Each structure stands twice: as structure tokens, then as C-alpha cells.
Amino acid sequence: MNILIAVAGRHGSTRMIADAIAQELTSSGKTVTVQDVAKVTNLEFHAAAIVGSAIYFGNWLPEARQFVQRNGNTLSAMNVWLFSSGPLGEGNPQPKDDPGHLADLMRACGAREHRTFIGKLDRNDLGFGERLAVKIVRAPEGDFRDWEAIREWAQGIASALAASAQAGSSFKGGTIDVNTTVPGTAHS
Numbered sequence: 001m002n003i004l005i006a007v008a009g010r011h012g013s014t015r016m017i018a019d020a021i022a023q024e025l026t027s028s029g030k031t032v033t034v035q036d037v038a039k040v041t042n043l044e045f046h047a048a049a050i051v052g053s054a055i056y057f058g059n060w061l062p063e064a065r066q067f068v069q070r071n072g073n074t075l076s077a078m079n080v081w082l083f084s085s086g087p088l089g090e091g092n093p094q095p096k097d098d099p100g101h102l103a104d105l106m107r108a109c110g111a112r113e114h115r116t117f118i119g120k121l122d123r124n125d126l127g128f129g130e131r132l133a134v135k136i137v138r139a140p141e142g143d144f145r146d147w148e149a150i151r152e153w154a155q156g157i158a159s160a161l162a163a164s165a166q167a168g169s170s171f172k173g174g175t176i177d178v179n180t181t182v183p184g185t186a187h188s
């Protein structure tokens with residue numbers, strides 16, 4: 001089973017989350033390709049897709065939104081999961097975003113679930129405008145990514161896909177309920 005992880009970010013931390021998900025899926029026997037959303041080819045040859053974007057200024061990055069909207073029909077025939085990386089800080093920071101746009105994206109591709117992961121901010125990586133923006137909102141600096149939560153989410157996807165394959169269909173039109181929640185994960 002080929003799984004695509006299509007990812008968008010500006011400073012590499014979302015890509016590392018995608019790579020960690022890929023590693024977990026690979027270790028459970030899946031074939032995984034991680035690609036920048038702007039470089040995805042042959043989407044239709046994959047049985048499942050995970051699409052992730054960093055959140056910037058309250059929204060997924062434009063190239064990630066466009067990828068989902070443009071490929072909505074193809075994605076809707078696959079098992080799809082979405083993730084965001086963005087909120088910063090210790091504990092359980094909430095994303096400063098517009099939840100409405102995520103609901104639209106989930107509808108556009110029939111995603112089974114969306115999950116938000118805490119991100120990373122290193123001022124040294126930022127350009128002038130970005131530094132100013134994070135200074136104004138007093139965004140906390142640091143690497144807050146929760147690798148255990150990321151790996152756990154990936155394991156849930158691996159289990160859901162194995163169940164799907166066992167049921168004889170990799171497509172949502174088969175026996176899998178599109179609203180299935182992967183065990184051990186939460187909507188956000």
C-alpha cells in the first residue's frame with residue numbers, strides 16, 4: 001500500500017513531523033512517500049494520503065489549501081488525514097487559527113480526521129517581517145513538538161489502514177466509515 005504524505009511549511013519543522021509519521025508507517029510495513037505539496041505527482045497511484053501544513057497568520061499555507069481544493073475529487077476517493085503544526089508553547093496551546101477553514105478543507109477532501117501538533121519557533125530562522133510578527137504576538141520561542149503524540153497518531157493511521165485492507169477495500173466507499181476516529185487521537 002502506497003501512502004503519500006504531502007506537506008507544506010516555511011522553516012522545516014512541519015516537514016520533520018511528516019518524516020516522523022513516515023518513519024512510523026514504514027516500520028509498520030507501509031510504503032511511504034513524503035513530498036512537498038507543490039511537487040506532488042501521481043496522487044491517484046496512492047491508496048491513502050496525509051496532508052499537513054504549518055499554520056501561518058491563522059491559516060494553512062496557501063499551497064496546502066490549494067492542493068486540497070484542487071485535488072478534492074481524487075482525495076475523496078482515498079483515505080485521507082490532515083494535520084496542522086502551529087501552536088507554540090508548553091502544555092496544550094490552542095492554534096491561533098480560523099477553525100472554519102479547516103472544516104472546509106476536511107469537507108473538500110472527505111478527510112477522516114484532522115489533528116493539530118504543537119510546532120517549533122526559532123527566531124534565527126525567520127525573516128524580518130516574520131520576526132516582527134512573532135514579536136508583536138509574543139509567540140514563545142522553542143521546539144515544542146511532541147514526538148510521542150506524533151508517532152502515536154501515525155500508529156493509529158497504520159491500524160486504520162490495516163483494518164481497511166483487511167476489509168478488502170482501501171477506499172472509503174467500502175466498509176470504512178468516513179467519520180471513523182483513529183483510536184487514541186482527538187479531533188482538534
Ligand SMILES: Cc1cc2nc3c(=O)[nH]c(=O)nc-3n(C[C@H](O)[C@H](O)[C@H](O)COP(=O)(O)O)c2cc1C
Nearest residue numbers: 009010011012013014054057058086087096119120
Ligand atoms: C510569522 C509567523 C506566523 C505564525 N502564525 C501562527 C498562527 O497564526 N497560528 C499558529 O498556531 N501558529 C502560528 N505560527 C507558528 C508556526 O505555525 C510554527 O512555528 C510552525 O511550527 C512552523 O512550521 P514550519 O517550520 O514548518 O514553517 C506562526 C509562526 C510564524 C513565524
